[in-house]
Amino acid sequence: MQSLCTAFRTLALPLCKRSSARSFKVSRINGGVSHVRRAGSLAARDSAVPRTQAVRTSRSQTRRFDACPAAASADLETAVEDVAGPAWDNSGAYSGLASDQLEADLAEVEELTAELQQLCQALEVSRCDDTEVAALVEISRVKQRAELSLGNVAVFANCELSVDGLNAEAKQVLARTRTLGSKLSQAVQPHSLVLRLASDTLVDQYLEQVPEERFAVGHARKLRDLTLSLEEENLITALGVEGHSSWGQLYNSVSASLKCDVAGEQMGIAKAAGLLSNADAGRRRAAWEGIQAAWRTQEEAAAGILNALAGWRLELNKRRAAKAGREVHYLDAALHQNRMSRATLDAMMQAVTEAKGLGQRCLRLQAAAAGLDVLHPSDLMAPPPVLGQSADANKGALKLPFDSAIKVIADAVATVGPSVGSFVQDASDRKWIEGTEGDSKMPGAYCTKFPKLREPRVYLSSYTGSYQHISTLAHELGHAFHNHAMRDMPLPETRYPMNLAETASIFFETVVGDQLLSLAATPEERMQYGWYDAESAVAFLLNIPARFDFECALYEARGAGRVLTPEELRGLMTDAWEGRYGSTLSEQDSMFWATKLHFHLTGIEFYNFPYTFGYLFALGVYAQQETLGQDFHDAYVNLLRDTGRMSAEDVVAKHLGTNIEDVEFWRGSIRIIEAKIDAFEAALVESGVKV
Numbered sequence: 001m002q003s004l005c006t007a008f009r010t011l012a013l014p015l016c017k018r019s020s021a022r023s024f025k026v027s028r029i030n031g032g033v034s035h036v037r038r039a040g041s042l043a044a045r046d047s048a049v050p051r052t053q054a055v056r057t058s059r060s061q062t063r064r065f066d067a068c069p070a071a072a073s074a075d076l077e078t079a080v081e082d083v084a085g086p087a088w089d090n091s092g093a094y095s096g097l098a099s100d101q102l103e104a105d106l107a108e109v110e111e112l113t114a115e116l117q118q119l120c121q122a123l124e125v126s127r128c129d130d131t132e133v134a135a136l137v138e139i140s141r142v143k144q145r146a147e148l149s150l151g152n153v154a155v156f157a158n159c160e161l162s163v164d165g166l167n168a169e170a171k172q173v174l175a176r177t178r179t180l181g182s183k184l185s186q187a188v189q190p191h192s193l194v195l196r197l198a199s200d201t202l203v204d205q206y207l208e209q210v211p212e213e214r215f216a217v218g219h220a221r222k223l224r225d226l227t228l229s230l231e232e233e234n235l236i237t238a239l240g241v242e243g244h245s246s247w248g249q250l251y252n253s254v255s256a257s258l259k260c261d262v263a264g265e266q267m268g269i270a271k272a273a274g275l276l277s278n279a280d281a282g283r284r285r286a287a288w289e290g291i292q293a294a295w296r297t298q299e300e301a302a303a304g305i306l307n308a309l310a311g312w313r314l315e316l317n318k319r320r321a322a323k324a325g326r327e328v329h330y331l332d333a334a335l336h337q338n339r340m341s342r343a344t345l346d347a348m349m350q351a352v353t354e355a356k357g358l359g360q361r362c363l364r365l366q367a368a369a370a371g372l373d374v375l376h377p378s379d380l381m382a383p384p385p386v387l388g389q390s391a392d393a394n395k396g397a398l399k400l401p402f403d404s405a406i407k408v409i410a411d412a413v414a415t416v417g418p419s420v421g422s423f424v425q426d427a428s429d430r431k432w433i434e435g436t437e438g439d440s441k442m443p444g445a446y447c448t449k450f451p452k453l454r455e456p457r458v459y460l461s462s463y464t465g466s467y468q469h470i471s472t473l474a475h476e477l478g479h480a481f482h483n484h485a486m487r488d489m490p491l492p493e494t495r496y497p498m499n500l501a502e503t504a505s506i507f508f509e510t511v512v513g514d515q516l517l518s519l520a521a522t523p524e525e526r527m528q529y530g531w532y533d534a535e536s537a538v539a540f541l542l543n544i545p546a547r548f549d550f551e552c553a554l555y556e557a558r559g560a561g562r563v564l565t566p567e568e569l570r571g572l573m574t575d576a577w578e579g580r581y582g583s584t585l586s587e588q589d590s591m592f593w594a595t596k597l598h599f600h601l602t603g604i605e606f607y608n609f610p611y612t613f614g615y616l617f618a619l620g621v622y623a624q625q626e627t628l629g630q631d632f633h634d635a636y637v638n639l640l641r642d643t644g645r646m647s648a649e650d651v652v653a654k655h656l657g658t659n660i661e662d663v664e665f666w667r668g669s670i671r672i673i674e675a676k677i678d679a680f681e682a683a684l685v686e687s688g689v690k691v
Contacts (some may be wrong), residue, residue, distance in 0.1 A: 045175045045624075085164075085402040085435015085463035086428075093156045093450045097169045102156065105149040109180050112146035116187040125188040130199035133205045139191045140210050144491065146184055151451040153177055158448070164458050165256045165440045182241040186234045196220050196227055212490030215645040219339065225324040236316065244312045247305045248602035254298050256440065260290035269294065270443035270461055277381040277468045288378035295594040299566040304596035306569065310558040313605060330555040336607035338499045340613070340648040342377050343661040348613060352545055352664035356580060358674055359541035362534035363584035363676070368691045369527065369684055377589045380538065383467060384531035387524045387687045399465035402435060403428075409474045412515035413481075413508055417624070417633035423484055424477050432456060432480070435463035435473075444597070445472050446507075447479035456480035467532060471509050476506030485640045495644035498604065500616020500651060503621060504640055510622045523686035530680030537673050540615040542580040547608035550576035550593065569593045613648070616669035620656060623672060 080674040094102040105213040119139050123131055154177040161170040195203060195217050203221070207214050208331045227233070260272040272294075275287035286375045295302065314330065321328040337343055367375050370385050400408070406428045414421025427433060432455065441461045449456045458476040463469050481505035486494040517529040557564055564572070570590040577588035593599055623638065639655040652660045659665065686691050 020310045031344060051630055054572045059102055073276055083399045083401045083463065083465035084435060084437050085241070085589075086431060086459055087436050088434035088457060088459075089431035090156060090159055090450075090457065092453055092455070097157065097160060097167075097173050098429045101230065102153055102173070105153050106176060106180065108148050109153075109184065110141055112149075112429055113180065113184050113187050115140055116146065116184070116191075120190040123194055125190055125193045125197065128194045129193050129202050131198065132352065133202065133209070136194065136206050139188065140213065143184075143188050148185065148451050148491070150180055152453075154181075154432075155448050155450055155457075159457060159459070160542055160653065162442045162446075163212050163434060163436070163438065165252075165442060178241055178245065182237055184652060189230055189237070192220070193227060193233065196224055212492045216492050216495070219336075219647070225326070226328065227322040228319065228323055230318075244309070244373055245602045247308050248600055250301070251305050251597070251600040254301050258294045258298065260287070260294045262290040268439045270441055271439055273443045274462050274464070276378060277383060277464075277466055279383050281379065281382070281582050282380060285376065285619055288376075289681065291593050291595055295591055299591070299594055302600070303564060303566045303569055304577050304598050305553065307563050309600070309602065310555055314559055330552075330559065331606065334604075334609075337604060338497045338610050338613070338648065340497075340499060341661060344649060345609060347661055347663040348616065348666045349545070349548070349609070350663050351616075351670055352612060354667070355541050355670045355673070356545075356582075358670065358677065359580070360582055360584045362537045362677055362680075363542075363581070365681055365684060365691055366531065366538075367530065367584075368576065374584065374586050376586045380543075381535070383469065384528040386688065387506065387527060396442045400470055401465060402463055404472045405463075405465070405473055408470065408516070409477060409508070409512050412474075412512040413477075415515065417638065420481060420633070422482055427456070427458065427477060427480055430455075432676070433458045433473075435460040445476050447476045447483070449480075450475070451491060454483075456483040467528075469533065471513065474508045474512040475505040478505035481508065482640050482643075486644065489641065489643060489644070493644045497610070497648070498607070498615040499610035499617070500643040502611060503643065505663040506615055506618035507622055507636075510618065511625075511637070519686050525681045526683040527680065527687050527689075528685050530676065532681050533673075533676040536615070537677060540612045541673070544608050544612045546576040546580040547592075547596070547598065548606070549579055551606055551608065566594075615664055617652070617660075619669045619672045620665070621669045624656075 069319055078627050096102075116139060118144065119135065154174065157170050157173040157177060161167055161174060162173055164170065195206065203217060207217060228236075234536070255269055259266050259270060262272055262275065263283070267290075267502045269291060272287045272291050275283055277283050278287070317328040317330065317332070329342075331342065331345070336344060366379075367373065368383075368388070370379070370382070372379075406424060410420075410421040410424040413424060434457070444461075445458070445460045447456055447458050456479070458473070458480055460469065460473060460476070463473070479501065482496075482501065483494070485504075513529060513532060518527065520526045520529060522586065550573050553576065554564070554569075557568075557572070562568075571592070573593045574588045574590045577585075577590075577592070581588065587593075601607055621636070624635070628635055633656070640652065642651050642654065646654070652658060653663075681691055
């Protein structure tokens with residue numbers, strides 16, 4: 001079987017015919033155990049807001065759609081009014097928040113935590129090498145059982161809260177999981193510190209009996225010199241529940257209560273954010289202005305949250321730096337979380353900065369297609385215009401029924417392997433996907449999994465049948481397939497970082513987008529799909545880097561002792577947008593620091609650059625499909641399975657045979673994007689657009 005590594009060496013990247021990606025997700029940790037990816041597009045889909053009880057909408061009148069959506073949209077837009085997605089079914093985990101099994105699992109976590117406290121009391125961190133290996137192994141086994149039950153409850157409660165952000169019972173259960181997670185972490189802290197600080201000999205003996213922890217333990221040992229005393233580490237963990245983590249909860253509570261005035265209509269932030277992809281430019285602008293105005297009323301709270309989060313992290317870095325006798329940079333924690341080196345980040349950002357002109361070119365082409373001199377920030381998630389028709393015709397955008405979208409996605413990814421397409425259909429049939437409507441649902445999308453069931457779940461705040469929502473659905477199903485591919489692996493080996501997490505999701509998006517593009521029969525249809533390639537390029541080459549620039553400036557200012565006012569934060573964000581977008585927008589989004597959930601997450605730092613990493617890496621992986629042919633499926637799955645037990649550099653070296661600390665790797669993916677934008681421009685010219 002030919003490997004991805006062999007294929008990559010022979011691939012002429014500038015000649016690759018297909019590759020694109022269209023949205024990306026955000027992650028967060030519940031109870032220190034469960035990873036949840038909140039998705040959303042760059043402009044607004046992931047601006048945080050909790051949710052209300054969703055109402056399932058009947059789809060009995062919808063029709064299946066098997067051809068190219070662009071070709072059939074005229075038929076669909078008049079025939080399909082109701083395209084909303086289904087409600088998920090999580091009863092396989094628990095029958096409800098008050099179920100006996102859920103309470104039993106929480107009680108088990110409490111019992112196991114007490115047992116772990118007793119077992120860990122016998123450990124002496126100051127005499128690590130005197131520790132009995134058998135005792136360490138026993139603690140590990142008990143800890144895994146506790147994490148399994150705690151994670152299951154946390155995921156269920158978060159799913160309930162996603163559908164109804166005002167669900168007090170769900171909030172209470174999540175609070176219990178956070179408290180239990182903190183107690184569990186403190187109980188096993190001696191075990192963690194012994195494994196981090198002990199000699200290689202002792203650790204090797206331990207890993208012979210617990211091989212599934214080899215990567216996790218080895219990665220943690222890279223922080224040996226930054227490790228504080230047991231008492232200090234436990235104090236940090238304990239204070240984090242009601243201190244550091246509470247800032248993220250506050251942001252969610254504030255955003256849950258916000259109401260927007262959108263052209264005289266009152267609505268929640270989630271509903272308003274959904275209008276940012278509306279085909280009506282006036283409606284988009286009104287939604288954008290409504291969101292801006294709403295957050296202006298809470299800008300002091302949002303500024304306080306950002307200042308507190310950065311201050312906490314910088315102070316912790318100072319303490320660890322003093323212990324290690326070396327500097328700890330504000331990027332170090334994010335790099336460790338993503339299992340990548342600073343050299344890799346610098347190489348990627350160099351290539352991205354070099355490609356700034358390509359991203360700006362995309363915006364100019366989109367403006368030309370829309371008949372505008374320049375775009376407004378509210379246009380960044382706009383659907384493509386329908387060329388050659390009146391402005392009113394552009395309001396009748398594609399609405400693809402949910403069942404039809406599943407079929408389109410399943411048929412597209414089946415080109416990778418029949419089992420991949422079957423997985424997508426199975427996820428729908430088994431009700432693993434939530435896509436109903438609700439005013440107080442959490443905006444955006446995410447994929448999570450029940451650790452006990454080893455089953456993924458996909459959440460969409462809404463499903464309108466738009467291309468963006470089809471793309472987001474494909475993205476989250478890519479995450480779900482990643483989890484599915486690891487379902488038989490030990491849980492410690494299934495915890496992959498955000499940058500590598502985006503590989504499968506963006507891969508799914510790319511396959512679906514290119515499958516649809518291959519069905520386009522006219523230049524106008526090719527333009528429509530090229531529009532989304534341009535949108536993705538803008539997202540990952542301009543918007544994400546602008547977020548990165550803003551956060552760097554924020555941490556530099558806080559490190560210098562400044563507490564930033566809302567006005568100063570608006571200034572930093574304006575500078576960041578101008579630095580990347582240049583003159584391609586009619587104004588900059590100065591309130592982006594408040595409206596964007598990502599900046600206010602507590603479990604992950606610098607939740608931005610991993611997206612661009614995942615986007616560019618996924619393009620490189622996707623480019624292997626034609627070269628490998630039938631061998632690609634196995635090679636691709638093997639790559640996904642290694643993402644939880646290797647560093648980013650090692651995964652790429654093994655499966656692509658190249659060095660991601662070299663800027664040329666990233667330039668290769670940029671060339672793929674450039675070829676897509678060339679095709680987009682050609683389609684515009686063929687369609688009669690003056691560019």
